[in-house]
Amino acid sequence: MAGRSSEFDRIDSFLKPLAAGFQGALGLVDDAGVLTLPASESLVVTTDAMVEGVHYLAGEPPERLARKLLRVNLSDLAAMGAAPYCYTLTLALPPAVEDDWLAAFVSGLANDQAAFGVHLLGGDSVSTPGPPVLSMTAFGRVDNGRMVLRSGAQPSDAVLVSGTVGDGALGLQVARDGVPGLDNAHSRFLAGRYHQPDPRICLGRALPGLATAAADLSDGLMGDLGHICRASGVSAVVDADRVPLSAAALSMIALEPRWRKVALAGGDDYELVFTAPRDAVAAIRAAAAECAVQVTVVGRIVEAEGRSPEARMVDADGTIMNGVAGWQHF
Amino acid sequence: MAGRSSEFDRIDSFLKPLAAGFQGALGLVDDAGVLTLPASESLVVTTDAMVEGVHYLAGEPPERLARKLLRVNLSDLAAMGAAPYCYTLTLALPPAVEDDWLAAFVSGLANDQAAFGVHLLGGDSVSTPGPPVLSMTAFGRVDNGRMVLRSGAQPSDAVLVSGTVGDGALGLQVARDGVPGLDNAHSRFLAGRYHQPDPRICLGRALPGLATAAADLSDGLMGDLGHICRASGVSAVVDADRVPLSAAALSMIALEPRWRKVALAGGDDYELVFTAPRDAVAAIRAAAAECAVQVTVVGRIVEAEGRSPEARMVDADGTIMNGVAGWQHF
Numbered sequence: 155m156a157g158r159s160s161e162f163d164r165i166d167s168f169l170k171p172l173a174a175g176f177q178g179a180l181g182l183v184d185d186a187g188v189l190t191l192p193a194s195e196s197l198v199v200t201t202d203a204m205v206e207g208v209h210y211l212a213g214e215p216p217e218r219l220a221r222k223l224l225r226v227n228l229s230d231l232a233a234m235g236a237a238p239y240c241y242t243l244t245l246a247l248p249p250a251v252e253d254d255w256l257a258a259f260v261s262g263l264a265n266d267q268a269a270f271g272v273h274l275l276g277g278d279s280v281s282t283p284g285p286p287v288l289s290m291t292a293f294g295r296v297d298n299g300r301m302v303l304r305s306g307a308q309p310s311d312a313v314l315v316s317g318t319v320g321d322g323a324l325g326l327q328v329a330r331d332g333v334p335g336l337d338n339a340h341s342r343f344l345a346g347r348y349h350q351p352d353p354r355i356c357l358g359r360a361l362p363g364l365a366t367a368a369a370d371l372s373d374g375l376m377g378d379l380g381h382i383c384r385a386s387g388v389s390a391v392v393d394a395d396r397v398p399l400s401a402a403a404l405s406m407i408a409l410e411p412r413w414r415k416v417a418l419a420g421g422d423d424y425e426l427v428f429t430a431p432r433d434a435v436a437a438i439r440a441a442a443a444e445c446a447v448q449v450t451v452v453g454r455i456v457e458a459e460g461r462s463p464e465a466r467m468v469d470a471d472g473t474i475m476n477g478v479a480g481w482q483h484f
Numbered sequence: 485m486a487g488r489s490s491e492f493d494r495i496d497s498f499l500k501p502l503a504a505g506f507q508g509a510l511g512l513v514d515d516a517g518v519l520t521l522p523a524s525e526s527l528v529v530t531t532d533a534m535v536e537g538v539h540y541l542a543g544e545p546p547e548r549l550a551r552k553l554l555r556v557n558l559s560d561l562a563a564m565g566a567a568p569y570c571y572t573l574t575l576a577l578p579p580a581v582e583d584d585w586l587a588a589f590v591s592g593l594a595n596d597q598a599a600f601g602v603h604l605l606g607g608d609s610v611s612t613p614g615p616p617v618l619s620m621t622a623f624g625r626v627d628n629g630r631m632v633l634r635s636g637a638q639p640s641d642a643v644l645v646s647g648t649v650g651d652g653a654l655g656l657q658v659a660r661d662g663v664p665g666l667d668n669a670h671s672r673f674l675a676g677r678y679h680q681p682d683p684r685i686c687l688g689r690a691l692p693g694l695a696t697a698a699a700d701l702s703d704g705l706m707g708d709l710g711h712i713c714r715a716s717g718v719s720a721v722v723d724a725d726r727v728p729l730s731a732a733a734l735s736m737i738a739l740e741p742r743w744r745k746v747a748l749a750g751g752d753d754y755e756l757v758f759t760a761p762r763d764a765v766a767a768i769r770a771a772a773a774e775c776a777v778q779v780t781v782v783g784r785i786v787e788a789e790g791r792s793p794e795a796r797m798v799d800a801d802g803t804i805m806n807g808v809a810g811w812q813h814f
Contacts, residue, residue: 180633188626189529191527202608230516282615289608291572293529
């Protein structure tokens, strides 16, 4: 398995098994794949890429990269209320990347394909003189008209988030530089949250008819809520003290208070942020419990009042917090 | 327009206009796009990437690159008999690529969107420390069960190609190094065939019900016909003298006979190679005439006779030609 196969052989040896048994992929022997849905369903399509040196560091285990790539794409489907279906993959890899690496990458995908019930629909493998660029387009299925869009938030809606916020951003810090003094179990938890997000598919599937708008947390809580605000023409106020933080995050903040803003700014959590009428919150809590995921009301939607729609975070004393607006990849 | 916008601003300023008016794209403000087809139709999905230094040379005009990227994807749809519908785009660009470049790239896409009736469904723009990697997933529509696959070729079928073969491979030579002694008009024609392929959508749409198998010419005539042979479990014999060559290609071969094999090996022509029962050839010719494209019978399908399915090219004296098997990008 050492060495490097041709691009054709790579598709044959490594990608074809990921498409096995999925009729629409036509065994990857054709020019394209084919999807046929019942008339009652729509196809939801999202695309996300990861670049070495931008979205991940050289030397990361390929199994983990593969699973992260799939999961960040599935997270977008979850935010729309769609059920995962299949994906296409385009790998641009430098000549130095050997078949061993690709075999491990494919094995990560194979594991998560089974976990999430998805299949490879089509793939392309090309050579690049630069760093790896891993691109995926993921497909979900949703009953017609039952998508949750970003544009439906209404004044007086509650703002909710799933799970805990900030673990991804703190986990990046742990994974990259380590955090002296942080308990091993907490370090592992945070790094795991960064490396292996858990797309909230079950919760996302429960939101159509309950939530008015939703997005997944990839740009940070305020960043992604800001997208909802602009799409909906409303503003949002989030109470910093209500933002749910994990025990590991609290432990890291106890070591150094400056981590609090990093956690609140968030990013790469792949939780869901969503809005809903107050009277839907109880039903949402019940649905979330069925999915074994926690949801927390963190704020409210307000009129934009003639200003540009925006998401604001206020601290316990009512002052607007700065420095929590968004998230940039390293 | 000099300088470089953030990734968010790039999507807002450059990609959103390409999605304008296409309902499924949701204005690119959501986590994903949504496609709803009539129950009578299937979606055909293909994915293809272009990497600087592998599939094109640095410094090529971005308008032309954009159009080539779209066209090579549409060519895959044509080979399946599908009508072009929409596409997603992932651009991994180095920081040195300025907004001017992106504006020109988008303008190339906008022109071809109008020409081919397609829209941007979703897009992602990411940064890379390496060379540009341009990835596209393209979507076509086809009546259920009316796709033309690679797997349907039958012994005694005729093998046909559209247009002329070899212009792409010779055009690469012209574009990269020039060909001393070759007439200017012929040079321009060949380089144009390489840079700006013409996906055979009209012909592809006419083939369901007539052709038994089809592929587009991206890996070369024998390479792509070989894919059909392996998918169908048959072999093919192509007569070198029947392969249609353009006047420009013949003129280049007249200068140096070694170009003949380069032309016959082909590659990047984005014509269609397809198989059909002999009694369907007249109807195919009539359909091709409606599309203003020439089709030529170049060979026949034969039993694999216990050997591995393969495509063979024979010269006028009946000997099997070597060195025409496939095509590698530079």
